[in-house]
Amino acid sequence: xxxxxxxxxxxxxxxxxxxxxxxxxxxxxxxxxxxxxxxxxxxxxxxxxxxxxxxxxxxxxxxxxxxxxxxxxxxxxxxxxxxxxxxxxxxxxxxxxxxxxxxxxxxxxxxxxxxxxxxxxxxxxxxxxxxxxxxxxxxxxxxxxxxxxxxxxxxxxxxxxxxxxxxxxxxxxxxxxxxxxxxxxxxxxxxxxxxxxxxxxxxxxxxxxxxxxxxxxxxxxxxxxxxxxxxxxxxxxxxxxxxxxxxxxxxxxxxxxxxxxxxxxxxxxxxxxxxxxxxxxxxxxxxxxxxxxxxxxxxxxxxxxxxxxxxxxxxxxxxxxxxxxxxxxxxxxxxxxxxxxxxxxxxxxxxxxxxxxxxxxxxxxxxxxxxxxxxxxxxxxxxxxxxxxxxxxxxxxxxxxxxxxxxxxxxxx
Amino acid sequence: xxxxxxxxxxxxxxxxxxxxxxxxxxxxxxxxxxxxxxxxxxxxxxxxxxxxxxxxxxxxxxxxxxxxxxxxxxxxxxxxxxxxxxxxxxxxxxxxxxxxxxxxxxxxxxxxxxxxxxxxxxxxxxxxxxxxxxxxxxxxxxxxxxxxxxxxxxxxxxxxxxxxxxxxxxxxxxxxxxxxxxxxxxxxxxxxxxxxxxxxxxxxxxxxxxxxxxxxxxxxxxxxxxxxxxxxxxxxxxxxxxxxxxxxxxxxxxxxxxxxxxxxxxxxxxxxxxxxxxxxxxxxxxxxxxxxxxxxxxxxxxxxxxxxxxxxxxxxxxxxxxxxxxxxxxxxxxxxxxxxxxxxxxxxxxxxxxxxxxxxxxxxxxxxxxxxxxxxxxxxxxxxxxxx
Numbered sequence: 001x002x003x004x005x006x007x008x009x010x011x012x013x014x015x016x017x018x019x020x021x022x023x024x025x026x027x028x029x030x031x032x033x034x035x036x037x038x039x040x041x042x043x044x045x046x047x048x049x050x051x052x053x054x055x056x057x058x059x060x061x062x063x064x065x066x067x068x069x070x071x072x073x074x075x076x077x078x079x080x081x082x083x084x085x086x087x088x089x090x091x092x093x094x095x096x097x098x099x100x101x102x103x104x105x106x107x108x109x110x111x112x113x114x115x116x117x118x119x120x121x122x123x124x125x126x127x128x129x130x131x132x133x134x135x136x137x138x139x140x141x142x143x144x145x146x147x148x149x150x151x152x153x154x155x156x157x158x159x160x161x162x163x164x165x166x167x168x169x170x171x172x173x174x175x176x177x178x179x180x181x182x183x184x185x186x187x188x189x190x191x192x193x194x195x196x197x198x199x200x201x202x203x204x205x206x207x208x209x210x211x212x213x214x215x216x217x218x219x220x221x222x223x224x225x226x227x228x229x230x231x232x233x234x235x236x237x238x239x240x241x242x243x244x245x246x247x248x249x250x251x252x253x254x255x256x257x258x259x260x261x262x263x264x265x266x267x268x269x270x271x272x273x274x275x276x277x278x279x280x281x282x283x284x285x286x287x288x289x290x291x292x293x294x295x296x297x298x299x300x301x302x303x304x305x306x307x308x309x310x311x312x313x314x315x316x317x318x319x320x321x322x323x324x325x326x327x328x329x330x331x332x333x334x335x336x337x338x339x340x341x342x343x344x345x346x347x348x349x350x351x352x353x354x355x356x357x358x359x360x361x362x363x364x365x366x367x368x369x370x371x372x373x374x375x376x377x378x379x380x381x382x383x384x385x386x387x388x389x390x391x392x393x394x395x396x397x398x399x400x401x402x403x404x405x406x407x408x409x410x411x412x413x
Numbered sequence: 414x415x416x417x418x419x420x421x422x423x424x425x426x427x428x429x430x431x432x433x434x435x436x437x438x439x440x441x442x443x444x445x446x447x448x449x450x451x452x453x454x455x456x457x458x459x460x461x462x463x464x465x466x467x468x469x470x471x472x473x474x475x476x477x478x479x480x481x482x483x484x485x486x487x488x489x490x491x492x493x494x495x496x497x498x499x500x501x502x503x504x505x506x507x508x509x510x511x512x513x514x515x516x517x518x519x520x521x522x523x524x525x526x527x528x529x530x531x532x533x534x535x536x537x538x539x540x541x542x543x544x545x546x547x548x549x550x551x552x553x554x555x556x557x558x559x560x561x562x563x564x565x566x567x568x569x570x571x572x573x574x575x576x577x578x579x580x581x582x583x584x585x586x587x588x589x590x591x592x593x594x595x596x597x598x599x600x601x602x603x604x605x606x607x608x609x610x611x612x613x614x615x616x617x618x619x620x621x622x623x624x625x626x627x628x629x630x631x632x633x634x635x636x637x638x639x640x641x642x643x644x645x646x647x648x649x650x651x652x653x654x655x656x657x658x659x660x661x662x663x664x665x666x667x668x669x670x671x672x673x674x675x676x677x678x679x680x681x682x683x684x685x686x687x688x689x690x691x692x693x694x695x696x697x698x699x700x701x702x703x704x705x706x707x708x709x710x711x712x713x714x715x716x717x718x719x720x721x722x723x724x725x726x727x728x729x730x731x732x733x734x735x736x737x738x739x740x741x742x743x744x745x746x747x748x749x750x751x752x753x754x755x756x757x758x759x760x761x762x763x764x765x766x767x768x769x770x771x772x773x774x775x776x777x778x779x780x781x782x783x784x785x786x787x788x789x790x791x792x793x794x795x796x797x798x799x800x801x
């Protein structure tokens with residue numbers, strides 16, 4: 001049986017039992033009570049019976065699942081199912097016998113619920129652990145084949161040559177695959193820089209307009225309109241960048257006598273910048289709006305114009321928040337994938353000319369994992385090496401942005 | 414002298430001009446975003462609307478032994494290379510579904526080949542002049558006309574653009590998002606309830622909190638690496654399945670749901686909780702009977718926004734293999750499936766021109782659904798949000 005089916009049958013068997021257990025538990029509480037007042041409301045005795053039913057069954061199911069996964073014991077799925085349901089019924093039988101009017105069913109049920117909630121909260125910790133461990137584990141295998149130093153400082157990224165050599169087409173020129181990630185990171189930072197050149201001024205000035213100049217009505221209309229930009233899927237931006245903006249860039253470059261590649265870095269950079277505008281503007285807007293009016297009024301009372309107030313009072317006061325928004329936006333641009341996969345090139349290229357084709361870290365991750373290569377080949381594993389560096393960079397940026405806000409946050413009375 | 418009769422110094426006038434310039438700059442910034450949006454939407458509509466119409470050709474279809482063997486022989490020679498080969502290939506299936514067709518000749522409207530379709534729509538086409546003349550004659554005799562492209566909604570993917578549709582991708586999206594919501598909604602709400610209502614300010618809850626903020630900022634492609642390594646390679650979930658994609662997206666949506674649920678819970682004033690405690694409710698009763706029902710609109714709003722984001726997400730799904738060629742709608746959670754954004758991505762990389770229109774049409778469908786979802790979220794918030 002497929003794992004999905006097992007889980008389905010398990011739940012399908014357990015849910016009716018839960019209902020039965022609830023009814024039995026409540027009924028038992030009501031009949032044994034007679035004239036004695038119950039400690040908890042009758043429903044809690046029902047849930048109490050459900051706890052006795054479900055907890056042993058879940059323990060059996062999880063244990064069997066873990067054992068099967070680690071390969072320690074192979075138990076046939078139907079047997080596990082039967083065992084879990086039998087144990088559940090047994091637990092119910094035992095549990096129901098303990099029901100009497102003085103039983104503190106509510107306290108027991110609530111303690112169980114509390115544990116359940118804590119377990120749910122731990123899922124997010126497990127997710128982080130999962131990301132770190134899964135990437136780290138494969139990345140270590142990658143760095144066994146490729147030295148970390150070569151990876152961080154090499155300027156040639158040509159993983160395909162190992163493949164060519166295997167096919168009998170290798171010669172002295174491309175004997176070994178090279179994994180120098182510098183051109184990939186150069187491309188990533190170039191596109192990020194272009195994006196931020198668009199997003200920072202446009203986002204910040206829009207935020208200033210909306211919080212300082214616009215009437216409530218205009219603000220109510222422009223803010224959701226800007227949010228629409230954030231709701232457009234990245235694959236859509238990617239298509240737009242590749243099929244519409246790229247030809248424009250090429251045409252514009254030709255117009256001023258320059259030559260541009262159709263997978264130039266400028267088109268994805270510009271479109272990514274537009275995508276990030278609402279991110280910068282809504283965060284900046286929140287910070288600027290949080291500045292108390294007394295500061296504006298103080299500045300106006302000294303005779304300053306609104307723009308002087310903004311430039312000399314409000315922006316300096318909002319600076320930590322704006323910087324943190326800016327850093328978060330950079331981290332988002334670095335990890336953006338679909339726009340660059342569709343509009344940027346695939347060829348690693350170490351250049352400072354944004355009109356040339358260049359590739360990024362995320363493009364190479366997607367390329368390495370969607371090909372027909374074997375999973376154990378260094379080319380596939382290189383995705384995890386790149387992923388690890390990407391994770392560390394974004395983690396560092398997020399931490400810095402948090403620290404900036406914490407350290408320099410202004411507390412207004 | 415200024416207009417209202419006050420004497421202003423050159424310095425003041427300079428400052429006022431600077432003020433005007435700055436305000437104009439701010440408006441220009443908003444204008445950049447506005448111009449982009451106008452360009453973007455008009456471009457998508459211009460590229461995509463043609464795909465919602467489809468050319469059909471009226472022809473006599475002969476069902477006999479020979480045409481079942483060689484479908485091209487089923488139609489007359491004049492239209493043989495103008496109708497869709499994908500449609501003709503279905504002829505054996507027609508006979509199988511209705512054996513009484515055998516030996517008969519039926520007049521039918523047949524989907525035209527994409528080259529004919531493009532010619533009728535006045536786009537660049539690969540038809541030669543002779544074929545163009547044939548098509549012109551067909552149009553004159555009302556044997557070829559444009560109609561609404563139902564095939565786009567009732568067919569799955571195909572290598573032939575005239576019969577390619579979004580059905581399998583839409584079904585795949587539904588399965589995937591169902592998994593996503595079934596996993597992330599309960600876990601997300603429970604986490605938020607734990608953090609807001611149960612956990613004290615201790616090390617565990619602070620760690621969870623920092624962790625969630627970090628997860629919200631992790632690039633989505635890294636969730637794809639997680640899904641590949643954990644769900645597919647470790648737990649053995651089938652590659653490209655809605656289950657694998659849904660679980661991956663669930664982990665990605667979790668922080669969004671947690672953060673918005675916490676905000677909704679925090680918006681419920683303490684007086685409600687204290688009132689309930691005052692009449693003897695336990696903590697669980699306070700949460701289940703009072704706080705959760707009051708914050709439900711906020712929780713739903715946040716979850717719908719999370720759902721919309723998961724719906725448009727592509728990168729992690731490429732990594733778990735959900736960009737396969739799927740002609741038939743998946744029948745379950747473990748079948749190979751694709752989702753709408755991934756379908757858009759695969760069409761976008763097809764070299765044929767007709768696929769560009771399909772891509773844009775798919776994008777329009779996706780954008781309409783996403784705008785509708787966001788609209789529902791905004792409506793929910795406006796309708797049910799309480800100001801305390």
